[in-house]
Amino acid sequence: MAPKVLVSDKLSETAVQIFRDRGVEVDYLPEVGKDKEKLAEIIGDYDGLAIRSATKVTEKLLEKATKLKVIGRAGIGVDNVEIPAASKKGVIVMNTPFGNSVTTAEHAIALMFAVARQLPEASVSTHAGKWEKNRFMGVELFNKTLGVIGAGNIGGIVIDRARGLHMKVLAYDPFLSEERATELGATKVELDELLAKADFITLHVPLTEKTRNILSAENLAKTKKGVRIVNAARGGLIDEAALAEMLKSGHVAGAALDVFATEPATESPLFGLPNVVVTPHLGASTTEAQENVALQVAEQMADYLLTGAVQNALNMPSVTAEEAAVMGPWIKLAGHLGAFVGQMTDEPITAVNILYDGVASGMNLNALNAAVIAGVMKAANPDVNMVSAPVIAKERGIHIATTTQDKSGVYDGYIKVTMVSGDRERSIAGTVFSDGKPRFIQIRGINVDAEIGEHMMYTRNKDVPGVIGTLGMTLGGLGVNMANFTLGRAANGGDAIAITYLDEPLRDDVRQALLATGKFIQVRPLRFEV
The missing domain is CATH 3.30.1330.90 (D-3-phosphoglycerate dehydrogenase; domain 3)
Structure with a gap:
């Protein structure tokens, strides 16, 4: 019996036809994703579910999905899928991580042009019958310095396009090697140097605890006067209130944002400011990108259902x-x-x-x-x-x-x-x-036997008396429970390490208290997906 797929969001006709051509039965019901009751009523009939962002795949829905084997998300974001619940049910979750890279990179370049030449404001002014030629004095991109924060897939494409515009490119990325930077035609620098030297700054990093507000008030103050800032990556990378103040002061000459900390963004301290270009998260919104991710997800799902081949799976x-x-x-x-x-x-x-x-x-x-x-x-x-x-x-x-x-x-x-x-x-x-x-079983050449838990703590110390007692007393005094503990040493009196399995994430106050004892050289929280 042929596998059966439900397409519950809008997908291209070509993608739907791929399922049929491959021998997969498909029902194209692009509105059902918005109707959670109807979706729950019919989901039990399907082996596969192809979605965009409208369909919400919750644990409750998965309970009804008794036959479901694979969920395919046409696009990179899977915020609308409860992946742990899908994993527990044995359902594979696939996405298409690279289908919209060119489109997003091009949007960043477009925003850069727009803010350099004040195009949206000039367009509105001209539509109003004005002819304010002297008001909109722009700057060239030629020979300017572009600072690219994040030189991965999309950032690399932006660098390539910027080099074609004869811009000088500085790149900050903890994972970027000197060799890869040279290959891209960029100069690898630390963040502070990029902030100080860039005429334009564009962001291409995911939102993590390390990157959240990477352009904070403090870092914005380090930028070159007259800088123009572009963000087509993720909301939350820029302190929007601080950016607004820097724009009002004139330190930042312009900004272009496609993403915001809160979306849909119906209000922002940046709205209404001169030379601020804003778009409603259009980074992936081109005909080509939407077609690419739709075709990719159809091929991937069909491959899995017919042959068992797994591509771009997030949980397998x-x-x-x-x-x-x-x-x-x-x-x-x-x-x-x-x-x-x-x-x-x-x-x-x-x-x-x-x-x-x-x-x-x-x-x-x-x-x-x-x-x-x-x-x-x-x-x-x-x-x-x-x-x-x-x-x-x-x-x-x-x-x-x-x-x-x-x-x-x-x-x-x-x-x-x-x-x-x-x-x-x-x-x-x-x-x-x-x-x-x-x-x-071994860390830094020191033999250990450590059970792995979700929340752990790594400590390093000199092998001297009293360390274990200090560790236990400090954790106990701060209400932290140890599920397991293992330690090892290189030699008597030499370097020693311990791995502690905790019931909860290591709090910073606990970390600081351990360091304050003077017994520990290093204290570091660890987290594992168990």
């Missing part, structure tokens, strides 16, 4: 059904190892070296590598998944090296991940026990 590795049963715990371990080293550095990553020992060396290393890289990069970009991570790592110039070896120790197999950043290396190794649970 790209492995065959036969491999999945054996590799599942090892893929989880690989992701944890990557997440550990990714969270342990704030410096640009230049290389990731992965060693597979024993039974691990005979598995699907592409999937394991992807899990490691995704884990590494999620600290900076939570949108990364196992499919997109290797592509993004390649774009950023991060070198990935894989080594295999026969069983060399007491474990049947293990994975060791070494991350290189500058002249420093950080390494961690782990294995899967017979109960199927991943464990950390």
